[in-house]
Amino acid sequence: MSASYEVARAAPASSEAGGSARKSRILYSGFRWDHHDEHSGYHHVVGAPDAYVDGGRLFGGTSPIGSRARRINFLLIDCLTVLRALPYKAVLLFYPEQTSYLSAPLLRLMGKRVVYVLHLGEDYWFDRADSFFLKIKRFNLRFVSRFVVLTEQQQRVFDAHFPGRVLRIPHGAWCEQKESPRSTRDEIAPNSITVIGDTYRDYALLAELIRVLGQRMPDLRINLVGMKYEKLGEARHSHNVVCHPRLGKTEYDEVIRSALFIVLPLSFATANNALLEGLAMGVPVLCNRVHGVGEYLPSERYIFEDGEDLVRRIEAQRMKSLKDREDEAEELARHVTEHYSWPRVRERIEAFCLDVEPRS
Known part of the structure; x- marks a missing residue:
């Protein structure tokens, strides 16, 4: 991949200087989830940034999800998006499941191209009928001009409803490497796995994995990060489990880099930040077989079937030489950089919104 995609998170605006004329034609609308850090x-x-309706800067933007203030915040995002849209050709709403109430028909009346980025699956958009506001959405x-979806499975479903208006553009990640992939560091003992996140996690499957690993590999440490630990029941008290509080960036990176694998037992996902972050650090990521998110893995080799299968994979990983782990780490980092770097994703989004050719 071209080095032009290796940019610093801290200064996204300066990295866009050469394409500012094109960028200024898109108004971005959304917010940052509470469980996401700055990365x-x-x-x-x-x-x-000056063409962004940022919900975090509006009333209720720091209130808990589900609170009345946050629901008002989502509506404010939508209203301000309409008010600010006049100078722009296209409007990208990247969390329409939460924020899109009134904007789509109004923006179309204004002659704007309306682009949704869809994170949730067909059950939300086509099957459920449990909310008046969901029916409005x-x-x-x-009235939506175009849809960006994150997986091929989503594309097949939404293409059937909106033919010719749907394009798969995957979720992005920051891929710059400030140090070598973690497997080149001799001091790391490959004797732990790390499980990250709460949203769409299959807690029943995780509890079963903890039980199997506790019996078959009692010396293996299982790091759990950012989960609702009470959902695990007694499994959270197993001798091999470490329940971490919310971690800072340095501690978070270390608990990933020091693991044999990131393991993600999922009930559903269209994309996953922990998956992409792990790959960018050169750490293998294993998922159970759920549609969608598995597309982000380099191959089927990184999908596990059950607890016994996971044991076999951990045993095989432990047997690898340092050189083999180095080679795998480099391959994983290269995979995520080539396919999922944020500048690459931005460029494809921009081209889809504006009917232009990507610059590379």
Whole structure:
């Protein structure tokens, strides 16, 4: 991949200087989820901060998800998006499941191209009917000009409803390497796995994995990060489990880099920040077989079937030489950089919104 994609997170605006004329034609609309730090989350798609309706800066933007203030915040995002849209050709709403109430038909009346980035699957958009506001959002789909989806599975589903308007553009990650992939560091003892996150995690499967690993590999440490540990029941008290509080960036990176694998037992996912972050650090990521998120893995080799299968994979990983682990780490980092770096994703989003050719 071209070195032009290796940019610093801290200064996204300066990296866009050469394409500012094109970027200024898109208004971005969304927010940052509470569980995302400054390095993760889809808000990194924003290429021009001055062309961004940022829900975090509005009333209720720091209130808990589900609170009345946060629901008002989502509505404010939508209203301000309409008010700010006049100078722009296209409007990208990257969390429409939460924020899109009124904007789509109004923006179309204003002559704007309306682009949704869809994170949730067909059950949310086509199957459920449990909310008046959800019905409004579903009605608004007919006014959307184009849809960005994160997986091929989503593309097949939404293409059937909106033929010719759907494009798969994967979720992004920051891929610059400030140090060698972690497997080159001799001091790391490969004797732990790390499980990250709460959203769409299969806690029943995780509890079973903890039980199997506790019996078969009692010396293996299982790091759990950012989970609702009470959902695990007694499994959270197993001798080989370490439940971490919310970690800072340095500690978070270390608990990833020091693991044989990141293991993600999932019930559903279209994309996953922990998966992409692990790959960018050269750490192998294993997922169970769920549609969608598995597309982000380099191959089927990184999908596990059950606890016994996971044991076999851990045993095989422990047997690898340092050279083999170095080679795998380099391959994983290269895979995520080539396919999922944020500048590459931004460029494809921009081209889709504006009907232009990507610059590379």
